[in-house]
Amino acid sequence: MSSGFSPTSDNGENNAGAGLYILLSFVIFAVIGAISCCFARKVRQGIVRELQTVVASATPNLTHSPNVVQIWEIDQPTMEKFIREMAEERPVRLTPQQLYCFTSNYSTPLGSGGFGSVYKGQFPNGVKIAVKVLKRNADRQAEEQFMAEVGTIGRTYHINLVRLYGFCYDQYMGALVFEYMENGSLDKYLFGKNQDIDWRKLHDVAIGTAKGLAYLHEECQQRIIHYDIKPANILLDANLSPKVGDFGLAKLCNRDITHMSLTGYRGTPGYSAPEFLFFNYPITHKCDVYSFGMVLFEIVGRKRNAGVTDSGNPDWLPQHVWDNYEKGKLEELTLMCGIEEDNKERANRMCEVALWCVQDSPDNRPPMSTVVRMLEGGVEIMPPPKPFLYLQSTAKRNAQQTSNSSDYSTSNEESGSVWYKDTPIMKKYEIQIASS
Numbered sequence: 001m002s003s004g005f006s007p008t009s010d011n012g013e014n015n016a017g018a019g020l021y022i023l024l025s026f027v028i029f030a031v032i033g034a035i036s037c038c039f040a041r042k043v044r045q046g047i048v049r050e051l052q053t054v055v056a057s058a059t060p061n062l063t064h065s066p067n068v069v070q071i072w073e074i075d076q077p078t079m080e081k082f083i084r085e086m087a088e089e090r091p092v093r094l095t096p097q098q099l100y101c102f103t104s105n106y107s108t109p110l111g112s113g114g115f116g117s118v119y120k121g122q123f124p125n126g127v128k129i130a131v132k133v134l135k136r137n138a139d140r141q142a143e144e145q146f147m148a149e150v151g152t153i154g155r156t157y158h159i160n161l162v163r164l165y166g167f168c169y170d171q172y173m174g175a176l177v178f179e180y181m182e183n184g185s186l187d188k189y190l191f192g193k194n195q196d197i198d199w200r201k202l203h204d205v206a207i208g209t210a211k212g213l214a215y216l217h218e219e220c221q222q223r224i225i226h227y228d229i230k231p232a233n234i235l236l237d238a239n240l241s242p243k244v245g246d247f248g249l250a251k252l253c254n255r256d257i258t259h260m261s262l263t264g265y266r267g268t269p270g271y272s273a274p275e276f277l278f279f280n281y282p283i284t285h286k287c288d289v290y291s292f293g294m295v296l297f298e299i300v301g302r303k304r305n306a307g308v309t310d311s312g313n314p315d316w317l318p319q320h321v322w323d324n325y326e327k328g329k330l331e332e333l334t335l336m337c338g339i340e341e342d343n344k345e346r347a348n349r350m351c352e353v354a355l356w357c358v359q360d361s362p363d364n365r366p367p368m369s370t371v372v373r374m375l376e377g378g379v380e381i382m383p384p385p386k387p388f389l390y391l392q393s394t395a396k397r398n399a400q401q402t403s404n405s406s407d408y409s410t411s412n413e414e415s416g417s418v419w420y421k422d423t424p425i426m427k428k429y430e431i432q433i434a435s436s
């Protein structure tokens with residue numbers, strides 16, 4: 001029975017129609033796509049031409065250079081990598097979970113100080129790190145230390161300052177991630193059992209530390225005062241090169257502000273400048289110079305400055321150094337400290353520089369760049385005035401202070417002529433040549 005209804009042939013026609021429709025749509029899209037591509041290329045070429053014209057007019061000496069955009073396209077990956085690396089140079093924020101992994105659950109302690117414990121760790125790329133976990137309590141000291149360290153060392157880059165790679169801060173923990181210093185801190189070598197470092201190297205450590213401090217005081221955009229210079233805060237890398245660490249008490253200050261208004265004592269007894277105790281001078285960056293001088297005495301003596309003699313009397317090396325210097329017997333003292341003949345001259349120089357650094361009046365202390373020059377030699381160090389008058393009775397102290405201050409002003413700070421004579425002193429072999 002024919003109903004006139006033929007589903008098969010009807011379907012065939014429909015399919016053919018649909019196929020034609022799809023084909024047509026495809027062709028139309030392809031044509032539109034091709035036109036768009038041509039148009040986009042034309043627009044791009046137009047932009048490139050315009051860019052070339054702008055670049056050429058902005059940089060006239062490049063007018064005849066090859067296609068700037070081509071160069072840009074070739075250099076782009078390298079430049080992007082460079083820019084990425086530059087961004088990575090800045091300290092990064094890390095999570096407590098990451099630090100937990102990097103330190104293998106804080107399994108290797110490196111040391112501890114007043115503000116926290118330091119643990120060894122490693123980034124996934126193999127770079128070794130030291131993670132300082134800050135002690136948190138109600139007095140907000142950890143927060144202050146966190147801000148002090150990130151705000152100061154996080155902004156600087158110098159071969160003699162420890163690098164801050166990153167930090168972690170959340171409701172549970174505050175931590176700082178530093179480059180790992182293979183040989184720990186200088187105190188270990190000066191006062192510990194392992195004194196396996198020759199004195200010449202210690203002399204280099206002193207110069208490197210002085211350079212780091214000169215950078216903080218004189219070269220940073222904003223002056224940084226460390227306030228806690230001592231052997232425990234001078235770190236040594238695999239080659240025993242020094243880097244100043246522990247910026248927990250450090251402060252940024254404006255160069256034109258001559259002194260800081262501090263509300264309390266800062267530093268470590270034995271290293272901190274007398275102005276902290278006697279309030280007789282303003283607190284300036286020269287308090288770091290004083291502490292550095294104390295470190296120099298400890299390097300000469302290879303022992304802590306303060307001690308007790310066998311008979312129970314107090315024994316303070318800085319005073320012995322002055323007494324011997326005054327009598328012209330510095331060599332006897334350095335010999336007593338076990339410094340060998342070939343380092344005698346360097347040790348004498350170090351004693352004189354130390355005596356300048358610990359002057360009672362901050363103005364009398366040389367700036368750190370001058371300290372570097374004096375330690376390096378090649379200049380004749382002027383005789384330092386008597387230090388430690390603050391330990392004497394107040395009346396006598398005042399009288400002597402007045403006379404000292406008038407003799408030594410800071411007006412010559414730039415030239416350094418207060419502290420040394422610029423005529424280079426002849427070295428030993430030059431004297432031999434001259435006299436032969």
Ligand SMILES: Nc1ncnc2c1ncn2[C@@H]1O[C@H](COP(=O)(O)OP(=O)(O)O)[C@@H](O)[C@H]1O
Pocket residue numbers: 110111112113114115116117118130132162178179180181182184185232233235245246247248
């Ligand atoms: N980057 C480091 N690499 C190796 N050891 C370190 C590093 N930082 C600190 N230490 C060790 O931890 C000790 C305490 O660190 P420090 O930063 O001075 O902390 P605090 O603020 O508690 O005094 C140092 O004296 C040193 O022995």
Ligand SMILES: [Mg+2]
Pocket residue numbers: 113114232233246
């Ligand atoms: Mg410390």
